[in-house]
Amino acid sequence: MKQTVIQYVLGRLHDIGIKDVFGVPGDFAFPVNDAVVAQPGIRWVGCCNELNAGYAADGYARLNGMGAVCTTYGVGELSALAAIAGSYAEHLPIFHLVGMPNMSVQSSRALMHHTLGNGEYDLFARMAEPVVCARAILTPQNAAAETERVIAAARYHRRPVYLAFPADLADQPVLTTAVALETPRSDPATLAFVVDAIAAKVESATQACVLPGILVARLGGRAALQAVVDASGLPFATMFMDKSVLDEQQSAYVGMYDGKLMNEDVRTYVESCDLVLAIGTLMTDFNTGAFTSRLDPGRTIVVSHHHTRIADKTYGSVEIEDVLAAIVDRIRAGKKREGLTTAVSAPSSGSGSDPITAAALYPRLEAFLREDDIIVAETGTISMGLGFARMPAGATFHNQTLWGAIGWATPAAFGAALAAPERRTILMTGEGSHQLTAQEISQFGRLGLRPIVIVLNNNGYLIERLLCKNPDIAYNDVAQWRYTALPEALGCDGWFTARVTSCGELDEALRTASGSTDAAYIEVVTGTYESSPLAAQLGKRMKEIYAT
Amino acid sequence: MKQTVIQYVLGRLHDIGIKDVFGVPGDFAFPVNDAVVAQPGIRWVGCCNELNAGYAADGYARLNGMGAVCTTYGVGELSALAAIAGSYAEHLPIFHLVGMPNMSVQSSRALMHHTLGNGEYDLFARMAEPVVCARAILTPQNAAAETERVIAAARYHRRPVYLAFPADLADQPVLTTAVALETPRSDPATLAFVVDAIAAKVESATQACVLPGILVARLGGRAALQAVVDASGLPFATMFMDKSVLDEQQSAYVGMYDGKLMNEDVRTYVESCDLVLAIGTLMTDFNTGAFTSRLDPGRTIVVSHHHTRIADKTYGSVEIEDVLAAIVDRIRAGKKREGLTTAVSAPSSGSGSDPITAAALYPRLEAFLREDDIIVAETGTISMGLGFARMPAGATFHNQTLWGAIGWATPAAFGAALAAPERRTILMTGEGSHQLTAQEISQFGRLGLRPIVIVLNNNGYLIERLLCKNPDIAYNDVAQWRYTALPEALGCDGWFTARVTSCGELDEALRTASGSTDAAYIEVVTGTYESSPLAAQLGKRMKEIYAT
Numbered sequence A, B: 001m002k003q004t005v006i007q008y009v010l011g012r013l014h015d016i017g018i019k020d021v022f023g024v025p026g027d028f029a030f031p032v033n034d035a036v037v038a039q040p041g042i043r044w045v046g047c048c049n050e051l052n053a054g055y056a057a058d059g060y061a062r063l064n065g066m067g068a069v070c071t072t073y074g075v076g077e078l079s080a081l082a083a084i085a086g087s088y089a090e091h092l093p094i095f096h097l098v099g100m101p102n103m104s105v106q107s108s109r110a111l112m113h114h115t116l117g118n119g120e121y122d123l124f125a126r127m128a129e130p131v132v133c134a135r136a137i138l139t140p141q142n143a144a145a146e147t148e149r150v151i152a153a154a155r156y157h158r159r160p161v162y163l164a165f166p167a168d169l170a171d172q173p174v175l176t177t178a179v180a181l182e183t184p185r186s187d188p189a190t191l192a193f194v195v196d197a198i199a200a201k202v203e204s205a206t207q208a209c210v211l212p213g214i215l216v217a218r219l220g221g222r223a224a225l226q227a228v229v230d231a232s233g234l235p236f237a238t239m240f241m242d243k244s245v246l247d248e249q250q251s252a253y254v255g256m257y258d259g260k261l262m263n264e265d266v267r268t269y270v271e272s273c274d275l276v277l278a279i280g281t282l283m284t285d286f287n288t289g290a291f292t293s294r295l296d297p298g299r300t301i302v303v304s305h306h307h308t309r310i311a312d313k314t315y316g317s318v319e320i321e322d323v324l325a326a327i328v329d330r331i332r333a334g335k336k337r338e339g340l341t342t343a344v345s346a347p348s349s350g351s352g353s354d355p356i357t358a359a360a361l362y363p364r365l366e367a368f369l370r371e372d373d374i375i376v377a378e379t380g381t382i383s384m385g386l387g388f389a390r391m392p393a394g395a396t397f398h399n400q401t402l403w404g405a406i407g408w409a410t411p412a413a414f415g416a417a418l419a420a421p422e423r424r425t426i427l428m429t430g431e432g433s434h435q436l437t438a439q440e441i442s443q444f445g446r447l448g449l450r451p452i453v454i455v456l457n458n459n460g461y462l463i464e465r466l467l468c469k470n471p472d473i474a475y476n477d478v479a480q481w482r483y484t485a486l487p488e489a490l491g492c493d494g495w496f497t498a499r500v501t502s503c504g505e506l507d508e509a510l511r512t513a514s515g516s517t518d519a520a521y522i523e524v525v526t527g528t529y530e531s532s533p534l535a536a537q538l539g540k541r542m543k544e545i546y547a548t
Helices: A005-015 A027-038 A050-064 A075-089 A103-108 A123-127 A143-157 A188-204 A214-218 A222-232 A264-271 A320-327 A358-368 A381-386 A409-419 A431-446 A462-467 A483-489 A503-514 A533-547 B005-015 B027-038 B050-064 B075-089 B103-108 B123-127 B143-157 B188-204 B214-218 B222-232 B264-271 B320-330 B358-368 B381-386 B409-419 B431-446 B462-467 B483-489 B503-514 B533-547
Strands: A020-023 A043-046 A067-072 A094-100 A134-137 A161-166 A208-212 A236-238 A253-256 A275-279 A300-303 A307-310 A313-316 A374-377 A396-398 A425-430 A452-457 A496-500 A520-525 B020-023 B043-046 B067-072 B094-100 B134-137 B161-166 B208-212 B236-238 B253-256 B275-279 B300-303 B307-310 B313-316 B374-377 B396-398 B425-430 B452-457 B496-500 B520-525
Touching: A005 A027, A005 A143, A005 A161, A020 A027, A020 A050, A020 A409, A027 A043, A027 A067, A027 A094, A027 A161, A027 B462, A050 A067, A050 A075, A050 A094, A050 A396, A050 A409, A050 A431, A067 A075, A075 A094, A075 A123, A075 B075, A094 A143, A134 A143, A143 A161, A188 A275, A188 A300, A188 A307, A188 A313, A188 A320, A208 A222, A208 A264, A214 A222, A214 A320, A222 A320, A236 A264, A253 A264, A275 A320, A300 A320, A358 A381, A358 A503, A374 A381, A374 A409, A381 A425, A381 A452, A381 A462, A381 A533, A409 A425, A409 A431, A425 A431, A431 A452, A431 A483, A431 B431, A462 A533, A462 B027, A483 A496, A483 A520, A483 B483, A496 A503, A503 A520, B005 B027, B005 B143, B005 B161, B020 B027, B020 B050, B020 B409, B027 B043, B027 B067, B027 B094, B027 B161, B050 B067, B050 B075, B050 B094, B050 B396, B050 B409, B050 B431, B067 B075, B075 B094, B075 B123, B094 B143, B134 B143, B143 B161, B188 B275, B188 B300, B188 B307, B188 B313, B188 B320, B208 B222, B208 B264, B214 B222, B214 B320, B222 B320, B236 B264, B253 B264, B275 B320, B300 B320, B358 B381, B358 B503, B374 B381, B374 B409, B381 B425, B381 B452, B381 B462, B381 B533, B409 B425, B409 B431, B425 B431, B431 B452, B431 B483, B462 B533, B483 B496, B483 B520, B496 B503, B503 B520
Parallel strands: A020 A043, A020 A067, A067 A094, A094 A161, A134 A161, A208 A236, A208 A275, A236 A253, A275 A300, A374 A396, A374 A425, A425 A452, A452 A520, A496 A520, B020 B043, B020 B067, B067 B094, B094 B161, B134 B161, B208 B236, B208 B275, B236 B253, B275 B300, B374 B396, B374 B425, B425 B452, B452 B520, B496 B520
Antiparallel strands: A300 A307, A307 A313, B300 B307, B307 B313
């Protein structure tokens, strides 16, 4: 029997690694919803709302390489749009499957529910355009070819794509065939030139280092990059968005590089190198210490997904995987490179009934981490604190550094946990951010996942208090919740919950969570202005930085 | 001292009736956030997330005539977009105030947080275009003129508008002046012609009725329309989206008209009229009993906001207010019009330990209502049940009939309650829908509002079970929450809560809620398939209806 349009698409998504589709069902999407449930090897994962489903798919894609979210027409897809935009910014290929009204309804221009009431049916697909790298409305004729086109686009750009299914066409048999598009290969001559140039620069440099970038992780290229570091003996420093792309426990790691905002020794080291090899990095505000890093373009080589920049010249048609594979044999450790001894993490302060200061909190959270943990850290003071903790071997740190939407972390942690249930998932969020999407905690319980949730309650939006004119202004306050009552209210049974206000209580709660495989939800109450060092720096220096 | 750009805009919004701005703050929006807090007569109302803030503004506008929501750049504004789209569909003027990065950042094309990382800064304003009727990016030069233009557009179209403020320009003094644009007036000759034609048609009709429409309520024209009904003695029937535009306790009310789906006597009455005067209605799927109503265009006059259609001809440049004001004197009751005795509401069934069936539930909810209540009913089986309850005098029924986004009702009820705190606000929602936006319950508690919340727990998305192929399919299930634990977890103190599974428990809970001025949160547990009559009809007849 011939496959239907939606079966064809789902089959191809399964081929390339999609095992779960997050979403909220809806009448125009029933054919898509039905097919997801029926598709062998794919699971429907219902979420509380579409934005959360989008964030969950984003978190899932950070572990799984790609993700999928399914929404209904108009009301559903627009609710997910902000999450899709975040995945676009952060280079995550998300397949957004949207159910549309059937063709006869569309052509009648009827005033249907879930429309704007103006008879226009193509507006929402148009609204998605800036935040996806490819779109298609699927028919029996185009399904095969369009599916291959959008899959290729999602893989090439590592960005979301939009696939819409008119309800009556989704279940029609596919009428044509197509083969998967070939992965782009490097131009051999350009590749050879680039690799020679990199090898020569590395060879001649007295002091050189690598800046490993998140774009490598997005391609599943961590091991290839590690091989380069191992072979070359080059030290590496890491920027915020790129945290844990390479393991921080190895001797080659020199520390976090964040311009003038944080570790001055790391900054001096990196900026005094003859050669900085930036591989898959993005020079965003939060990666550059709010644009305070100073990398001489003449001494920096930037290897991006599909091009490499050496000095002031950009070479296209060179694929980052090919560059990594080629240079591993060309830049073998010739001379001993001096790295930098990574600073020992600060010991934690306080004990017993002492209040939980930043100096008490962040070292404890760091000590709590284990090998292979998944840490999903929300934008705000908590991720800025955790971003400078040294990760155990195999642990991965996930943050929405560029898009920076508060609320992302809670559903993203759900998606991440689902993608790698054999690992321990730790959600670290401020309470203000948690409020945006807190209901998604219920999905952990529903699916029997056992995360560790740390909710930092500092009485409002702390990072905003630090950045705005009047920290105590009303808009930085949030509703006062009883956070530890949430898991039970949301149907999460058997969770360990604790509200801690002192160092002793915090130690005990972390000990309990650490010694158990049950889920844990710990509300950590600090003073209103207890901020992590980076957050405090940003607060102090923002006006000065942005005045320039 | 000269006003700043943002002060000017807020001053004008206050002039036209905005007293509250819902929102979530953010760094690019600080100048806007600061100004809202400082503006005399305007209150900042923080919400848990931007979608909820948009829905709250929508609910507020239904009572207040217009509303405002304030978000930050990118992450914030896109999260609110689905709510703005809903307000567009439902003809609610919402002022969406968005803080943007400053001009030097924009022109630098820097890779800033809250952007897509591609150096483009105008994408999000473009994405808003299909769901607003006017947009402006405000500068000291254009602020005065643009503000008047967008205010005029919002009032004329009764649709949302988008106003963006680059952070450095928001606090600059306004450099120009402008006067409010004049309200459009009807063309006198066309108006006279239309009024004559309506009067003649009414005079010659043997049987005539009015269909009062929601667009009248959107203009604050309820009293003017009531005057027409009073003067003319014409009976009226009401469609779903238009419910409570005119008071249902008057003798002129003949009942709810929903095509072939519901009251057959009302359908026969309306469709046998020589003349149907539809004033401010929209012929959407849910207003027409899924397009089963049959109104002969030759015997229907449609009065819209800015044009009137008589038979097959449309007359532009006639304003609905002018038509109402003119016809009130021209169609005075000449002859006695036979209406229809409104059917007496069904008595409620069941008592004691009987389970809560639909026949037990909806009559009880109807009996629970009081004069002047605000009923905010979520899309789904519960609003379909309540939509056929007879509203007490002065009570208003609010439903998102056209856009139909589940999740809307909870924050919309918050906005409505804030707009009219002297009235009792009753939120009626299914539990599946409630899960999308449930955290906004916390804002009622935070602001001391005392709503009655009825959460109908029927074990999933009932309306979808009725409409999809396999009702028991996994995607119609939702996480199992302990709903009555939510208010306390969300910081709502002193609320009466009850979970009821029998008629006796329901009676007692409603009695307690009725006898108190405290907030109440009642979880009503029914069988999975207990559906209101309209929902059941839709379930039975949808395929048949849409097959045509």
